[in-house]
């Protein structure tokens with residue numbers, strides 16, 4: 071069995087590596103397909119100095135054949151060299167580093183809440199077994215599913231920040247107050263609320279729907295009939311057996327959501343002027359700072375791959391059958 | 396005179412699906428005496444499982460018992476409340492289900508599930524007692540102890556079937572139903588399991604039903620046989636009577652297609668045709684359209700079940716041979 | 718033919734499917750007859766700036782005095798066009814690649830499957846973002862890019878369909894008769910296996926509409942058209958004293974996307990009646 075598990079893990083790691091290679095390849099080709107001189111494009115500057123161009127050419131073998139360039143590009147990245155942003159005149163990691171926590175604080179909080187609440191509501195809906203409640207839930211989930219996240223954020227700002235004044239409209243801290251210690255944490259949470267709430271509402275229906283469908287499907291499985299016939303109390307049958315079987319798809323989605331979390335909230339960060347990774351990414355897009363852009367992109371791929379592998383391990387622990395796949 | 400353990404009287408069970416009514420069991424009556432096994436045979440869709448599920452009250456929600464009475468071990472099964480039923484089901488009587496492959500949760504260990512099943516009716520047992528009893532149970536069905544630590548998908552079809560038998564024997568029931576307990580297995584395993592069931596039944600002095608579309612399997616395990624066709628009982632007699640002197644043309648067809656009989660005649664003769672549409676009410680003999688000896692009369696009258704020489708048959712041409 | 722009438726019947730008997738169809742037809746009429754329905758030209762400026770909903774301007778006016786209702790009605794054209802073209806392209810690519818991969822099998826299939834899996838793990842929105850930023854903000858590009866990046870889910874569905882259809886008797890007969898693989902794929906496999914892709918495409922129309930809205934919101938939309946995302950972006954700065962300017966375009970986006978989710982679910986239920994039983998229970 072452990073051999074099976076090792077094989078399974080190996081295969082999953084292989085596809086994660088493949089994902090990263092695919093991303094690097096796409097990155098590489100975007101630069102080379104873009105109109106203009108690759109070196110100039112990479113700087114992101116209107117008129118880069120000849121020194122910069124020269125340095126770039128050396129670093130990425132830009133005057134060698136395409137294949138050599140590709141190889142060089144790859145090895146640079148794998149050595150952990152994320153590149154240098156000429157627009158900001160700073161190494162990429164220095165720009166990215168301080169953005170990681172703000173972003174993860176929104177995305178991870180929201181995903182954890184969405185997972186918990188979504189699966190809980192799904193369980194509630196299936197236990198109530200009331201047609202009406204189910205219909206309401208599913209209509210709400212249709213609407214939330216269709217909602218542009220940025221618009222929802224704006225509407226929430228309009229209602230809860232501009233009109234009711236319960237929450238601040240933007241930012242991570244109150245710039246005028248400059249609190250310290252515990253007050254600062256409270257201020258931060260106060261600012262965190264609306265963006266997290268927006269993201270939560272966007273993600274909730276996904277978890278709700280998938281778990282709801284999974285429960286409905288599991289309730290018709292033979293093992294439910296058998297264990298119930300055997301005399302297992304309904305409560306135990308549901309909590310121990312149906313729940314564990316039904317939660318597996320939601321765990322997969324949770325993993326994917328976490329994987330996306332490093333950039334996942336870009337639009338919401340824009341709406342709430344939240345100083346995160348997504349903002350940096352969009353700024354890089356507008357300033358055509360390709361070096362920075364591609365390093366963020368690469369990091370995202372790594373993040374997704376890691377989340378994917380961790381999810382696969384968790385799923386394999388929950389569901390022994392997948393080790394055979 | 397032995398005790399009657401199961402008494403089924405005029406039982407009719409219908410399913411409702413897409414506004415249609417499927418008459419899965421119509422007017423079936425028979426008795427099972429203590430220590431006896433009665434076989435139920437009939438082709439796929441003839442209502443065997445429906446009958447079994449009605450007896451232990453596990454019908455799906457779209458099924459309705461239209462008429463009849465079932466007395467099992469002194470309980471009036473059909474009028475018992477759901478809670479009372481839960482208390483005695485699996486304690487006094489149990490069943491080996493037709494589909495065993497998905498009969499346990501795929502993500503829990505087999506031992507864990509068996510232990511939970513055991514706790515359901517024996518809340519006072521300690522963990523060690525439960526493990527002991529499970530191990531004992533596994534020995535009874537010839538399974539190694541390690542299956543307790545396995546997941547269902549790691550077991551072969553034969554092993555899963557034995558687990559299901561162990562599950563049915565969990566609380567030493569008095570009455571047990573085997574629904575196609577060997578159908579999905581290869582011939583060798585099938586033979587082994589039939590032998591095991593035989594000896595278990597004897598040593599535990601069980602009473603019960605054996606359901607199968609295979610007359611061969613049923614005749615090995617049972618004292619009496621009930622033949623069903625399209626939800627109706629067409630013939631009921633001792634195994635010997637049914638095998639050696641089948642009265643109903645349908646039974647005769649079944650007997651003729653048994654391998655050893657077929658060998659004599661050097662050919663396997665099935666029964667041509669298919670089951671009728673169960674959603675249409677019939678005012679004739681249900682078997683008439685496929686019956687080789689049917690006459691005009693058979694298409695006009697519903698045959699009643701007649702008792703002849705201690706056996707029962709529903710055919711207007713009783714005794715006729717082909 | 719029987720299959721089609723049965724299919725239509727099943728589709729119309731699903732609550733969501735019927736609602737989706739009605740909503741879609743309304744939307745389509747709105748888009749087709751936009752110039753007739755809209756009381757003003759979407760670009761007409763007036764002195765009546767930021768005025769709340771009234772008889773003259775049912776959805777109010779924006780900061781340039783343009784009629785929000787007229788702009789919303791015209792915006793439907795952009796959204797529906799983007800949705801259909803992008804999802805159509807995605808379906809086309811997905812069907813061809815999926816069918817080839819499933820039919821040819823072997824190493825080719827394995828490589829394609831791996832690429833599909835990787836793509837599905839990937840947040841394509843950022844890829845779209847970068848490509849639009851690099852190559853230009855033009856509606857045609859936007860539709861192309863969305864189509865070119867969202868085909869993998871269709872390919873996966875079509876591949877699974879192909880795998881099961883190619884084992885069917887009629888395909889085996891066609892192969893025995895010496896029909897060429899291309900012919901088999903295009904005359905047998907695709908016509909018989911594409912229905913689930915169509916259901917998925919309905920969902921993808923909604924996805925494409927949301928993507929276009931997000932791009933426009935970020936200022937990466939086509940500057941020469943009136944789109945709901947752009948209206949929302951314009952209204953951001955003054956939304957606190959002109960709620961109507963931001964609420965209406967958003968509501969229409971939501972309704973449109975819901976419409977296609979409904980249609981997708983209706984198609985799904987018509988395709989797999991068993992699953993729909995589960996739902997209706």
Ligand SMILES: Nc1ncnc2c1ncn2[C@@H]1O[C@H](COP(=O)(O)OP(=O)(O)OP(=O)(O)O)[C@@H](O)[C@H]1O
Pocket residue numbers: 410411412417419437438439440441442443444445446455457493608673
């Ligand atoms: N839940 C259900 N809803 C509707 N019809 C059903 C249901 N279960 C069984 N039926 C129908 O009732 C009839 C009898 O089915 P049943 O399962 O009792 O037959 P069976 O003799 O056990 O067949 P098999 O040998 O295939 O197990 C069949 O026509 C079947 O289609």
Ligand SMILES: [Mg+2]
Pocket residue numbers: 443444445493574575
């Ligand atoms: Mg059966």
